[in-house]
Amino acid sequence: MELAKLTTEQRNETSMTLDQMSTMEILNVINEEDKKVAMAVETVLSKVNDAIEHIYSALQQGGRLFYVGAGTSGRLGVVDASECPPTFMTSLDTVQTVMAGGTGAFFKAVEGSEDEESQGINDIKARNITNKDVVVGITASGRTPYPIGALKHAGKVGAYTVSLSCNDHSLISQFADTEIEVVVGAEVLTGSTRMKAATAHKMILNMITTTTMVKLGKVYENLMVDVHASNQKLMERARRIIMEITDCDYNEADQTLALTHNQVKPAIVMIKGGVSYQKAEEAIKMSNGYVRDAIAHALNSNV
Incomplete structure (x- = not known):
C-alpha cells in the first residue's frame, strides 16, 4: 500500500x-x-x-x-x-x-x-x-x-x-x-x-x-584539458584542444604532446607560456592544476 x-x-x-x-x-x-x-x-x-x-x-x-x-x-x-x-x-x-x-x-x-x-x-x-x-x-x-x-x-x-x-x-x-x-x-x-x-x-x-x-580545474574554457589520451580518438581530441587554445598548428600540437607524455595541460602551458616541460609542470603544481593560473605563472616567470 x-x-x-x-x-x-x-x-x-x-x-x-x-x-x-x-x-x-x-x-x-x-x-x-x-x-x-x-x-x-x-x-x-x-x-x-x-x-x-x-x-x-x-x-x-x-x-x-x-x-x-x-x-x-x-x-x-x-x-x-x-x-x-x-x-x-x-x-x-x-x-x-x-x-x-x-x-x-x-x-x-x-x-x-x-x-x-x-x-x-x-x-x-x-x-x-x-x-x-x-x-x-x-x-x-x-x-x-x-x-x-x-x-x-x-x-x-x-x-x-x-x-x-x-x-x-x-x-x-x-x-x-x-x-x-x-x-x-x-x-x-x-x-x-x-x-x-x-x-x-x-x-x-x-x-x-x-x-x-x-x-577542480580539469576544464579550461569549455575544453577537457585533463582528458586521458589513451586511444586514437582521444589523442586526436587532445591535439585539437591544444590547437584550439594555443592557435598552434597540428605538428606543433603533436610534437608538444609527445614531450608531455600525452598530457594536455602541460602542453598548453608550454606553448602559451613559452616554457619547458619542467617549468610547465612546476607552474601547474603551483597553480593547483588550474590551467589559466598556470599560464599566467609561466608568463610571469619569463619576465
Missing part, C-alpha cells in the same frame, strides 16, 4: 490507452512526458548546488565520491563514474559506484539484491568509508533498502550523505545531509522508473561530476 501511494507508481492519464496507440502516437506521448524532466530538475538545482559544494570540498581534501544504488539506479552510477577517468583523468578510486548485486548486476538483474539494508551497509563498509568521503544514495522510489543502509552507515562514520529520489518526502531523505527529490510525475509505462525518473537522475549525476571537475 505504501508503494502504491508513490508518485512514481501512479498511472499517467496521458497514456491510459497506450496499448491501442500507433507507433507515432506512443512516441509523441513519451516525448511530451520527457519534456517535463528538465523542468523538474530545474526545481532542485539549489539542492544539487549544495551537494556539489560538499563533493568539491571532499575531493579537494583527498576524499572520494560514492554512488550507491540498485538496478537502474546503480547502472546510472556506473555509467557516470566510469566516464570520469577518461574525461578528467581521475583515479579509479575518486568516483566509485557500489551496486546491489555487484558488478555483474550491471548486465543482468539480480532480483532481491536491493531488499536488504544490511547488504548496503556491508558493501559500503567494504569500501572503508571515512569522514572525508561523500556517499550519494540513488533510488527513484526513495524507499529502496540497499542505498538506505549505505547512507545510514556513511552517516555514522561522518561521511557527507546525499539522497537522490523522485518522490516528495522520500524515506531515504531522512538519512541524508542533502536530499534531492526530483519529482517527474507518473511514468508513461506505470512504475517503469527507467524512463523519466532515470533520465532526471542521469541529468543530475552529469551535473554533479561535470561541475565538480570544472571547479
Whole structure:
C-alpha cells in the first residue's frame, strides 16, 4: 500500500490507452512526458548546488565520491563514474559506484539484491568509508533498502550523505545531509522508473561530476584539458584542444604532446607560456592544476 501511494507508481492519464496507440502516437506521448524532466530538475538545482559544494570540498581534501544504488539506479552510477577517468583523468578510486548485486548486476538483474539494508551497509563498509568521503544514495522510489543502509552507515562514520529520489518526502531523505527529490510525475509505462525518473537522475549525476571537475580545474574554457589520451580518438581530441587554445598548428600540437607524455595541460602551458616541460609542470603544481593560473605563472616567470 505504501508503494502504491508513490508518485512514481501512479498511472499517467496521458497514456491510459497506450496499448491501442500507433507507433507515432506512443512516441509523441513519451516525448511530451520527457519534456517535463528538465523542468523538474530545474526545481532542485539549489539542492544539487549544495551537494556539489560538499563533493568539491571532499575531493579537494583527498576524499572520494560514492554512488550507491540498485538496478537502474546503480547502472546510472556506473555509467557516470566510469566516464570520469577518461574525461578528467581521475583515479579509479575518486568516483566509485557500489551496486546491489555487484558488478555483474550491471548486465543482468539480480532480483532481491536491493531488499536488504544490511547488504548496503556491508558493501559500503567494504569500501572503508571515512569522514572525508561523500556517499550519494540513488533510488527513484526513495524507499529502496540497499542505498538506505549505505547512507545510514556513511552517516555514522561522518561521511557527507546525499539522497537522490523522485518522490516528495522520500524515506531515504531522512538519512541524508542533502536530499534531492526530483519529482517527474507518473511514468508513461506505470512504475517503469527507467524512463523519466532515470533520465532526471542521469541529468543530475552529469551535473554533479561535470561541475565538480570544472571547479577542480580539469576544464579550461569549455575544453577537457585533463582528458586521458589513451586511444586514437582521444589523442586526436587532445591535439585539437591544444590547437584550439594555443592557435598552434597540428605538428606543433603533436610534437608538444609527445614531450608531455600525452598530457594536455602541460602542453598548453608550454606553448602559451613559452616554457619547458619542467617549468610547465612546476607552474601547474603551483597553480593547483588550474590551467589559466598556470599560464599566467609561466608568463610571469619569463619576465
